[in-house]
Amino acid sequence: MKGASSRVGRGGQVYDYIIVGAGSAGCVLAHRLSEDETTRVLLIEAGPVDDAPEIRIPAAFSKLYQTKYDWSYLTECEPGLDGRRRYLPRGRMLGGCSSMNAMIYIRGNRRDYDAWAAGGADGWSWQDVLPYFLRAEDFGGAPSPWHSTGGPLTVSEGRSRHPLADAYVTAAQEAGYHYTSDFNGPEQDGVGYYHLTQRGGLRCSTADAYLRPALSRPNLEVLTGVPCTRVLLDGDRATGVEVERDGELLCLRAEREVVLSAGAYNSPQLLMLSGIGPGSELASYGITPRVDLPVGENLQDHPHVGLCYLTETESLFTAETPENVRLLETEGRGPLTSNVGEAGGFHRTREGLDAPDIQVHATPVMFHEEGISPVADHAFMFGAVVLAPTSRGKVSLRSALPSAKPRVLHNYLATEEDRATMIRALRMLLDIAAQPSLAKHRRADFRVPRSTDDAGLLDFARRELQTLYHPTSSCSIGPVVDSRLRVHGVSGLRVVDASVMPTVVRGNTNAPTIMIAEKGADMIRGL
Template sequence: MDTAIEDAGSYDFIIVGAGSAGCVLANRLTASGRHRVLLIEAGGEDRHIWIHIPLGYGKLFRDPRVNWMYETEPEPELGGRRVFQPRGKVLGGSSSINGLVYIRGQREDFDLWRDLGCTGWGFEDVLPYFIRSEDQQRGADRYHGVGGPLAVSDPVAPHPLCDAFIAAGQERGLPFNPDFNGESQEGVGYFQTTSRNGRRCSTAVGYLKPARKRPNLTVLTGAMATRVVFSGKVATGVEFLHQGRVKRARAGREVLLSGGAINSPQLLELSGVGDAARLTALGVPVVADAPRVGENLQDHFQVRMVFRCKKRITINDAYHNLFRRAGMGLDYALRRRGPLTVSAGYGTAFFRSNDHVATPDVEVHFITFSTNKMGEALHPFPGFTASVCQLRPESRGDIHIKSRDPLAPPAIRVNYLSTEVDRQTNVDGLKKLRHIMQAPAMSDFMETEIEPGLAIASDADLLAYCRRVGSTIYHPSGTCTMGTGEDAAVTPDLKVRGVERVRVVDASIMPRLISGNCNAAIVMIGEKAADMILADAR
């Protein structure tokens, strides 16, 4: 070993990334006590107060202490705008800074994975892992479990604005849906969240905290992985920066990449696993020619509508009034109730943008505050927001390194709105959402539509609005695609093609983006991967 590189020890498994899936792996792989596991995380401990207060996600949106602060390359269909891409850089990863929404996706999403050749990933195959992960407030049933590490809860309290929105959706023909993770996703209702008693339940809280008591788990924070070490095509360990020094840990069994859809393909390319021509041009020694690494990037695009409320019942009003803001804090401190318990989605609707799609292809996030951009100051007027999110975009992009420097961010190209289906779905989604907001049930609350405003009515004008203000809803995936053919970067058991003893376990393995918020599915991926890894380790 190079004398400039410190020996960081030998382990059975090394997990890179303590995020939504990495914390799951750390828990499950150490449970028997038979395997020594090293978990390395580039970020720090999850001690920031706003991590654990649900509404605090807005405070973390642009905080580099817990956030990678990525942004895309100029997006061609968005007038050359760069789109901010927040990702968690802390124990728990994005599960520590996300909006807490608990949505699994649709049955058809996972059956499509299976039909694409990913045997063992159909809905009935993955449902037991969703159930195993869950501690459902409502109790166990055909679709839900209790006693798992991940707390799933109803809102602490309903809100009159949300009740009105739900009633408006029903007036427009949507069924009331009490459980979007049950038999059907279509309808209108309240989100459930990954929280309990008014506090966030990240995977660091639910999975990692109890596992850290085990002597066979070592957790290093502030440890930035720089490359996977190979002997030929066999992974033997990981090099990382830690406390100002380069260190190398050895893996007796496997290296498990759980850095997410941005960091996992980045690390593979830095390690010599990627498109050979691209790597050679950057001076990276090629270990395996794997042209699909970093390809197939998918993300959910969202377009917000902002409304002025007739009544001063929004979070905007509480925040801008000194006495009400103090009361909001006191209510949370004493009872774990009030606006500080609100997630990034309060009420929701899942609907079909047209009669030709078989299942809902649009998701609405309804929240009782408004702002120009997430993470910025709330509007001074009583405002609330409803956004449309296309659930199954056709647009595809890529993520690739720009240099050999592991500290340099990769180039992220999502290519939002690059197909006609994506453009029309967003326009149709806005029109349907506007129709809901104009239903009689909203009349006591909705004073006017601020953005885009009723003057923006034609398809062309609505599309221009999408291009001008639309953004990510923070679900990058697919960049180490799972499959059986040459168009896949990993196999259905998540092993990286072309090399040995390396798996990817995170959102990047999704062959198709799921129909909804991704955190629950990433936890499921971690649960299922742990079983596959342990089966091979017998």
């Protein structure tokens, strides 16, 4: 990004606000806080500028996995998965995960936010947060009372409607699930196609939507390739951050606030490296405890298990042709505009639920071995996630060295409730796969359960489960931050990202993270 680091010198600078992490939340904050030309705002990103061509090509996001644009985390050995470890890709560049995700725009269920408010998160009910979703959005679909235009973030209908995605939507209706045209509308339940954060068929990250329009402001400075090592404290006040640049440690000062927007893994790590966290654990690493808080606890994610079938129908496996590249570059259309997870739905797997308990993503291509193994054949997949998991994990330190990756234990499928939900979800998926509209596309099984009794389905889930990239709640409202996202016991320090969610929302988490940043910006400005 031109000018991203040219205006920042060698240290000693003083700013009003320092934002750590230029991801889905940090770019929003940088834009909103720098709207006041009397404030000095610094945005710090550990990763590089978002300059890889694969970032812009919607169908190519998995090519960024395990590159310099990815934190490439792994879980610890997961007890609920028979000791298996799972790969956790996270965006490490301007735009963060919004530069590397499947671009699905889902707000979550209104009951999620009302439950937050009922649990003590004052000001976070559905009616409180909806205006911030609308403020962010520039909706390109048909006019709707559920959407708005004029915001920074372009939200559109997908430009790729692959026949295999169409087949899934039809098969789900054949299995008895009704069609819905808008999962962000009056009803979340049903099957259909996802809205996407795309602009002209290309990815619209928060770096595109929020940061680039603000770069010309003289009061906004951006550092890339500069990891933050800790928050600087003077007594019980945050006064700035320490960063590493070109092998040198620099202290950067914030007169008003330090804001951590480094995500559900890195924000708690930075707090703990700064002495804010579980006191006995920090002391065991030689870190002097400053504020004893349950930082890193309550970690949540959406566990995903998918079925995969080989097919004679041409999939996205062969989409990267010169003609399709030309279509994308010149007209913003064609199969390379696919977000991969084109279709899906929200469903209730048992009676008595007041909201969906699973979400399905259908992909017209093989997504093999957590997206890091090469695709070798034409295939299609569809998988389910447990939307409201009761399992809880933890982020903790591996070392007092800031360069060490944090320990992440998600505890996937740790509770009987989560296991039962996943078993019901797999039965539902197998039923959809048997419907005529999908059965005609099935050439052979590729990844399906060996048996369909409870034990066989659970064994399959334990072998095949992966993240759906939605970690949240490790610095949640209540235990770690207050309802205005201020860290308990420390003045001048907030956390503004997905880690503050009391519980993970029912749906993809990028749009809610952007909402949190929009609302957080108003809180920081005292609005």
